[in-house]
Amino acid sequence: MSTFKIKDVLTRVYNSKRPAVADLELLLSMATAPETRILYAYADQVRKKFAGNGILLRGIVEFDNNCRNNCLYCGLNRKNKHIKRYRLTQSQVLDSVARMAAQGIKTVVLQSGEASDLDAEWLAKVIREIKQRYHLAVTLSVGEQDVRMYRLWRAAGADRYLLKIETTDREIYRSLHPDMDYDRRVNCQRNLKNLGYQVGSGIIVGLRGQTKHSIARDILFFKRHEFDMIGIGPFIPHHQTTLAKDNKGEALLTLNALALTRIVTRYSHLPATTALGSLEKDYRITGLQAGANVLMPNFTPQPYRRYYELYPGKRCVNEAVGACVPCLARLAAGIRRHLDYSYGHTLIKKIGEGKHG
Template identity: 50%
Template sequence: MKSKNVQSVIKRLYASGFPELYDIEYLLGLEKERDLELLFGFADKVRREFCGDGIIVRAIIEFSSFCRNRCLYCGLNRHNKNLKRYRLSKEEIMAAVKEINAAGIKTIVLQSGEDDELDVFWLSDLVREIKGNYDIVVTLSVGERSKGEYMIWKDAGADRYLLKIETSDETLYRCLHPEMSFENRINCSSALRALGYQIGSGCIVGLRGQTIPMLARDIMFFKEEDFDMLGIGIFIPHENTPLGKEPLGSMDLTLKTLAVTRIVTKNTHLPATTAIGSLGGTIKALNAGANVIMLNFTPEPYRDLYEIYPGKNCLNNESLTNIDNLEAITYEANRWINYSAGDSLKYKHTLCAFE
């Protein structure tokens, strides 16, 4: 085994096109405050080198909370009978899009559970209407569908797609996602890429049964697949799920996963995720490699009903204050708000090693 000096491992990981699993595991296992400062500080430098100091702002509309699945960690699972479900009308969504456009935001994420009632042409009409009326990028996040449906939405103008793997460990994936198929998840991701979508994945840190070697392999998977965007979330137990009594995920481990992901994947867009933000970790994430923030424009009274986990908080409750809060956060992080569409950086940058 090679040297385990923290700095040398970080630099080796940064410089290597083919990172070693044991280096990633080693960094994920760091605990001393000084070592964490080194790791987060280096990730912050890599973020600055490849993504700049602008914090890209995106807007999300959660338009349906119906879901056919029963992921063990998610409050939208179909067995949660305590949740009031909703679907937004096209008019409600377009009103939110108008608000997003007025706020100067150039990316909109349309997200839902895997809703069996979601009509492929209803969504393609919606995408077409948005693209026809606004100069705005549309990201879809509606789960596993057929390649034909993905194609129809791409033809309508959809630009990007989020489909998180949550864990790249097939056995753990099967435990957490009853009735779902790891293989289909991978196939969907490949189909989306083949159709020309910019694609996003990501994982949840702190899941029951998850180990550091598994998280290290998640990061290797992210590197191999070369995703355009990656969301590193933290497990927050929801009482109306089978994992409701499990402990909260570790914030330190989540930030380490984010930081190592930044060092390994370089120019991937990495949000300070909503899950991290709901635990007060947004600034820490921005200082450990994150370069994106998502603002929630789901209209009231629906916003609180999209309860993947309790206390979900996209910075706050109404659009204007959202921007105000974002400004406060960027100021505190000594950064600035990037209102561009924030396209993938995957095709632009070449490696330039630190001294």
């Protein structure tokens, strides 16, 4: 496609309150180096204008890999009897948080599978301790839970919640999540917003049955719901799951989806996901040049980190706690950016301002 035509479509998508699915599909199909260069440069400009030049850090602690669900793509699904299950103690979690606070990080992401016996009071206590001792922003990523638990954790001081939709195509959603319900998930996101959480969503690119059309609709879903954070990563098949023999998601399509999400949502915080960095090369770097503004160093203590295996080949599983930050500083410097040690709260209330292109 000609440079002129690509720029024309990009400007139309950027300036539209409801971009056309066909335009998004067209841009998702960019495949040659000259085409993606234009797309990523445009997304990079939008990122710079609305999210700044810094790369925000969110330190992640994967505190429990037990899960009651059976997502067909995930190595933690309850039917996988080959992995070692673990649950960190409060002092193990707080020790990791102390280390990230000592390195100047201002956000902790407490992530787990959707454990059926998650102790809500225990987690509330952990949140309170983090707030009192270290004054960090707390993001939870512990799945679909009762609204009373969401309320309890919010009252304890939790600021944000990640609950990725994975795909907005109901048919694909149903086929990959045998025990789950799409509407229930969307309702959980609504409950979280109503409680005042900054809410994150996201998708996996390359799922069985997914098309560019459905990804285009995912991006419109992000725009409609004005999520504070959106994670987009490639599907990586796990050998102990039903989808073991499926093809990997393509880096190219994942990066195109990321760039378009930046252009369409403008203000959402977009991580260069660990999954994007776990393909044949570290595509997080390209992601940061195509709209992303967040990195998530792993602070899960050893020896547990390798057991949080959503997908195989996850990068940085052998590193010591705290080793990731200097590495990410080098990565940022390599693309003339810097790590941003601020809280990085939502930018979303500014939506609707500004023109570009």
